Amino acid sequence: MRQYFIDYMIVSGLIIGITAFMGVIAASIGERIFGGSKRKEHVNESKHIQSGWNLVGGKNKTIS
Structure with a gap:
């Protein structure tokens, strides 16, 4: 019975992961x-909006 739940969790994780990954791929292709x-x-x-903003925090900030 424990193996069933482990298989169930693996399959459900794969289904959710593949579905999310397919959404990202479809959006980028589109x-x-x-x-x-x-x-x-x-x-x-x-x-354009951020062009005049000041850099804050940290040292040795460089603009790339």
Whole structure:
């Protein structure tokens, strides 16, 4: 009976993991195929908003 529960946990973990991984893959493929020229729109907008911000915390901060 214990082996049944172990198998059940392994299979349920694989199903949940594969489902989550497939979602990430589908989103990235869809973005590449259907994204067109707006593929980096959110990244560019975030960089634009953060362009004047001060770096805080830590020492030897470098801008990359």
